[in-house]
Amino acid sequence: MYNKNTDKDLIGAAITAALGAGIVTSFAVAQGQNPLIGLAITAIAALFGVICHYLDLI
Numbered sequence: 522m523y524n525k526n527t528d529k530d531l532i533g534a535a536i537t538a539a540l541g542a543g544i545v546t547s548f549a550v551a552q553g554q555n556p557l558i559g560l561a562i563t564a565i566a567a568l569f570g571v572i573c574h575y576l577d578l579i
Contacts, residue, residue, distance in 0.1 A: 531571050538570025539563055 546559035 531575060534574035535567045535571045539567040541570075542566030 542563045542565075546554070546562050550556050550559045
């Protein structure tokens with residue numbers, strides 16, 4: 522809150538969020554979920570991760 526990070530690594534935040542969500546959704550795809558839904562979930566999680574990192578919520 523007081524020490525704002527001036528150099529934001531948005532690509533790193535996107536990769537981290539996508540990897541985290543990708544692990545979970547790959548398990549769901551292995552259990553029979555549609556792969557396109559798994560990719561959509563991963564993309565949405567990466568987008569929210571970038572937004573939260575950009576707004577210093579995490």
